Amino acid sequence: xxxxxxxxxxxxxxxxxxxxxxxxxxxxxxxxxxxxxxxxxxxxxxxxxxxxxxxxxxxxxxxxxxxxxxxxxxxxxxxxxxxxxxxxxxxxxxxxxxxxxxxxxxxxxxxxxxxxxxxxxxxxxxxxxxxxxxxxxxxxxxxxxxxxxxxxxxxxxxxxxxxxxxxxxxxxxxxxxxxxxxxxxxxxxxxxxxxxxxxxxxxxxxxxxxxxxxxxxxxxxxxxxxxxxxxxxxxxxxxxxxxxxxxxxxxxxxxxxxxxxxxxxxxxxxxxxxxxxxxxxxxxxxxxxxxxxxxxxxxxxxxxxxxxxxxxxxxxxxxxxxxxxxxxxxxxxxxxxxxxxxxxxxxxxxxxxxxxxxxxxxxxxxxxxxxxxxxxxx
Numbered sequence: 484x485x486x487x488x489x490x491x492x493x494x495x496x497x498x499x500x501x502x503x504x505x506x507x508x509x510x511x512x513x514x515x516x517x518x519x520x521x522x523x524x525x526x527x528x529x530x531x532x533x534x535x536x537x538x539x540x541x542x543x544x545x546x547x548x549x550x551x552x553x554x555x556x557x558x559x560x561x562x563x564x565x566x567x568x569x570x571x572x573x574x575x576x577x578x579x580x581x582x583x584x585x586x587x588x589x590x591x592x593x594x595x596x597x598x599x600x601x602x603x604x605x606x607x608x609x610x611x612x613x614x615x616x617x618x619x620x621x622x623x624x625x626x627x628x629x630x631x632x633x634x635x636x637x638x639x640x641x642x643x644x645x646x647x648x649x650x651x652x653x654x655x656x657x658x659x660x661x662x663x664x665x666x667x668x669x670x671x672x673x674x675x676x677x678x679x680x681x682x683x684x685x686x687x688x689x690x691x692x693x694x695x696x697x698x699x700x701x702x703x704x705x706x707x708x709x710x711x712x713x714x715x716x717x718x719x720x721x722x723x724x725x726x727x728x729x730x731x732x733x734x735x736x737x738x739x740x741x742x743x744x745x746x747x748x749x750x751x752x753x754x755x756x757x758x759x760x761x762x763x764x765x766x767x768x769x770x771x772x773x774x775x776x777x778x779x780x781x782x783x784x785x786x787x788x789x790x791x792x793x794x795x796x797x798x799x800x801x802x803x804x805x806x807x808x809x810x811x812x813x814x815x816x817x818x819x820x821x822x823x824x825x826x827x828x829x830x831x832x833x834x835x836x837x838x839x840x841x842x843x844x845x846x847x848x849x850x851x852x853x854x855x856x857x858x859x860x861x
Contacts, residue, residue: 513538514535514536514537514538514639514640514667514669515535515536515640516533516534516535516536516635516639516640516641516642517533517534517536518531518532518533518534518635519531519532519534520532521546521548521573521574522573522574522575523574524548524578524630525578528630529630530546530547530548530574530630531546531547531633532544532545532546532553533545533546533547533633533635533642535639535640535641535642535665535666535667536640536667537640537667537668537669537671538669539558539669539671540556540558540564541555541556541557541558541564541667541671541858542554542555542556542564542667543555543556543665543667543673545642545665546574546577547630547631547632547633547644548574548577548578548629548630548631549577549586549587549588549626549627549628549629549631550587550588550626550627550631550644550663550691551570551577551585551586551587551588551627552568552570552586552665552673552691552693553568553570553571553586554566554568554570554812555567555568555673555693555856557671557697557786557858558671558786558858558860559784559785559786559860560784560785560786560860560861561785565698565699565784566699566812567695567696567697567699567786567788567858568585568586568693568694568695568696568822569585569586569693569694569695569696569811569812569817569821569822570585570586570694570811570812571585571811571812572811572812572813576811580628582809583694583804583805583809584620584627584692585692585693585694585811586691586692586693586694587626587627587691587692588626588627588631588644588663588689588690588691588692589620589621589625589626589627589689589690589691589692589826590621590625590626590648590661590687590688590689590690591621591625591626591648591652591653591655591659591685591686591687591688591689592618592620592621592655592686592687592688592834592842593620593621593688593689593690593692593798593826593828594619594620594688594690594764594798594826594828594830594831594832595614595617595618595619595721595722595723595831595832596610596617596618596619596831596832596834596835597617597721597723597832597835598612598616598617598618599611599612599613599616599617599618599654600618601686601834601835602834603656603684603685603686603834603843604684606656608654608655608656609654610622610653610654610655611623611653611654614721615721616721617721617722617723620692621653622653622654623653624653625653626646626648626661626689627692629646631644631645631646631663632644632645632646633645636664636666638666639666639667639668640666640667641664641665641666641667642664642665643662643663643664644662644663644664644665645660645661645662645663646660646661647659647660647661648661650682650683655685655686656683656684656685657681657682657683657684657685657844657846658681658682658683659679659680659681659685659687659844660679660680660681661677661678661679661689662676662677662678662679663675663676663677663689664676670857671857671858671859672855672856672857672858673855673856673857673858674853674854674855675691675853675854675855675856676851676852676853677689677850677851677852677853677854678849678850678851679844679849679850680844680846680848680849680850681844681845681846682846683846684843684844684845684846685843685844686833686834686842686843686844687842687844687850688828688829688833688842689850689852690794690798690826690827690828690854691826691827691854692824692826693824693856694802694821694822694823694824695779695788695822695823695824695825696821696822696823697779697780697781697784697786697787697788698781698783698784698786699784700815700821701821702745702818702820702821703744703801703802703820703821703822703823704743704744704745704748704820705743705744705745705781705782705783706743706744706779706780706781706823707741707742707743707744707779707780707781707782708738708741708742708743708744708777708778708779708799708823709738709739709740709741709742709777709778709779710738710739710765710776710777710797710799711739711767711768711770711774711775711776711777712731712738712739712765712766712767712768712776712797713730713731713732713739713766713768714728714729714730714731714765714766715728715729715731715736715763715764715765715766716728716729716763716764716765716766716796716830716831717729717754717763718754718757718758718763718831719757720757722757722758722762722831723831723832724764724830724831724832724836724839726836726838726839728766731765734752734754735747735748735750735752735754735755736754736761736763736765738765738777738799741778741780744761744801744820744823748760748761748801748820758803759803759804760801760802760803760820761799761800761801761803761823762798762799762800762801762803763798763799764796764797764798764828764830764831765796765797765798765799766795766796766830767792767794767795767796767797769795772792772793772853773791773792773793773853773854773855774791774792774793775789775790775791776790776791776792776794776797776825776827777789777790777797777799777825778790779823779825780861784860785860785861786858786859786860787858787859787860787861788856788857788858789855789856789857789859790825790827790854790855790856790857791853791854791855791857792827792852792853792854792855793852793853793854794827794828794829794852794854795829795830795840796827796828796829796830797825797826797827797828798824798825798826798828798831799823799824799825800823800824800826801820801823802817802819802820802821802822802823802824803819803820804819805817805818805819805820805821805822806818806819807819827852827854829842
């Protein structure tokens with residue numbers, strides 16, 4: 484508190500006034516962004532960590548390596564903050580190739596492309612087959628494994644990340660200029676805005692692969708989920724959509740009314756067996772954009788997560804392939820179903836499914852999507 488602040492505060496007290504404005508409280512509650520070193524990549528590129536804090540003390544930490552959301556501290560019904568995303572305390576954890584995309588920006592194409600190939604304007608393009616015979620999450624070195632340019636944005640606190648993906652990178656056509664802006668609002672929303680342009684026709688499907696656990700740790704099977712979708716895209720043995728848009732009614736995929744994740748996850752349903760649990764794209768009902776896609780409630784902490792998006796789909800994944808081999812923050816061992824993902828997206832394998840919404844980006848067009856993760860408690 485400066486001299487002038489102290490003088491006027493003392494004068495007000497002497498005159499019997501109770502000040503409505505407290506300079507110290509205002510300073511402490513001010514939203515801010517801070518940068519700190521977070522290590523280096525094996526080829527000596529500098530990795531930074533940015534901490535965004537809003538006026539309520541909610542905190543999001545993001546690194547320019549992979550655009551990864553490293554942590555997000557949200558309050559429970561008693562105002563107690565806890566980190567509600569899975570990840571690591573240091574960059575080494577993220578630099579390992581066997582990590583399951585914790586918190587990362589995924590591109591060029593989030594989710595799977597059948598047999599690692601697609602045709603565009605009469606030409607076939609071949610991509611890496613890094614998930615069985617299929618292409619997954621952008622390939623061997625997707626957007627989750629590169630260092631992004633970063634700058635602070637005055638509105639916010641907000642962080643803008645940018646990356647130029649060269650023509651032919653991971654087999655994709657066209658030079659692609661990508662921007663991802665993270666904004667932490669005073670409404671306890673983490674807003675992610677994606678934009679991109681290309682100099683040649685290409686395909687693009689960006690998403691974020693954060694694993695959430697609203698309890699902070701442990702099983703997520705008690706989390707109650709609502710997904711605003713009357714249909715989903717059933718998959719084959721390789722988790723590639725068959726092309727059908729199937730009703731969720733009467734199936735374990737029906738989350739039109741809130742249901743615990745664990746309520747039906749062990750049913751002997753063909754689709755659940757294929758994904759070893761939930762690992763499916765839901766066809767969102769839409770509405771005013773960005774529209775409500777999903778709501779998740781954790782009854783012990785009271786935390787609520789709402790997801791809003793301009794995208795037509797969301798991949799609901801329940802951490803089925805976590806197996807206890809990964810030690811995360813504070814030495815936590817991430818067991819099966821210790822985190823869930825709600826990856827807003829266009830549908831998997833859309834380049835090979837002409838009836839699905841198109842993921843083609845042409846020269847002169849601008850790719851622009853928004854997703855909001857909003858936190859509250861009850």
